[in-house]
Amino acid sequence: MLYSLCYPLMWMLAYGHQKYHWCLVVTKRRPKLLLQTVVRPESHYHRQCNWLKRADIELLSWFSLSLAARYTLRLFERPTRMPCLSQDLAFEAQSVFDELTFSGHKVRVYRHEPECPNGQTLLLLHGWEGRSVMFRPLLTKLLSHGYRLILPDLLAHGHSEGSRCSFYELSSLILELDRRYGSFDAAIGHSFGGTALAIALDQGLTLKKMVTIGSPNGFGNMIDAYIDYFHYPSSLKAQLKHLYTxxxxxxxxxxxxxxxGRLNLPTLICHDSNDVVIKIQEAHDMHASFPNSQLCITSGRGHRGVLRDHQLHNAVLGFLSAA
Incomplete structure (x- = not known):
């Protein structure tokens, strides 16, 4: 397909782009900080990559919606590993972690033990194309309140192995983590991490409380949002759901x-009003559907920036500590 054919060329362009940065630094026209940015097709030629993928899908749709759906599923479940900030890499290097083998791949799981434990263990799940260190601003506050924290880099993310990340596989991974680290008292899921939690709850995970941050109103809605976000043909929504079914x-x-409607556990639904990835209406719809939920709306942070919001941190801490 077009994307596969053009990808090696984009890697060559990225290599030349990186060498150009090196020349700028050597000639002192740019600071050395520039070399910390790794030029990759997915990050620096994001628009071109998406255009090629969309062209592939539209071409396949003319021949067979079923073929187009299978190709879309392959893209949907293959995240791009995004660059990590140097301070986040340093934080990861200082953190204690285990490596589990799951579905033939090594999965890195970070463990953070508080100085004064309150006896509760929390599971924190990052979002799509993220990594567990994205919770760092919230993590430090949870530790100071005595919570033991378990944070996996999910399959094909962060330091975990794999190139594919199936949502139903993730729910099995969550259940395995629950068995290995003892029953979780509560869980926090950002974006698709909240969706993975929902699938795990449907498959038998037991929690006392749950927090979702910027999560869609269900797995079906997540598929719809994915198709809309990348401007793929709308006819693929039903076809992709049929394939999953x-x-x-x-x-x-x-x-x-x-x-x-069947989940009675206390749930805190957090969302930022400026989230352009998952619309704010998703949070209001979730709040209306959960029988025992609270809503926390922040502003001006966006989809990922909300994890650094102090209002959100206080809402999460208050919710978890409430009787």
Missing amino acids: RQQGKNPDDIGPPLW
């Missing part, structure tokens, strides 16, 4: 409002 035996739309 055939593979997993469950319609993605069932992981949403039909499930929320």
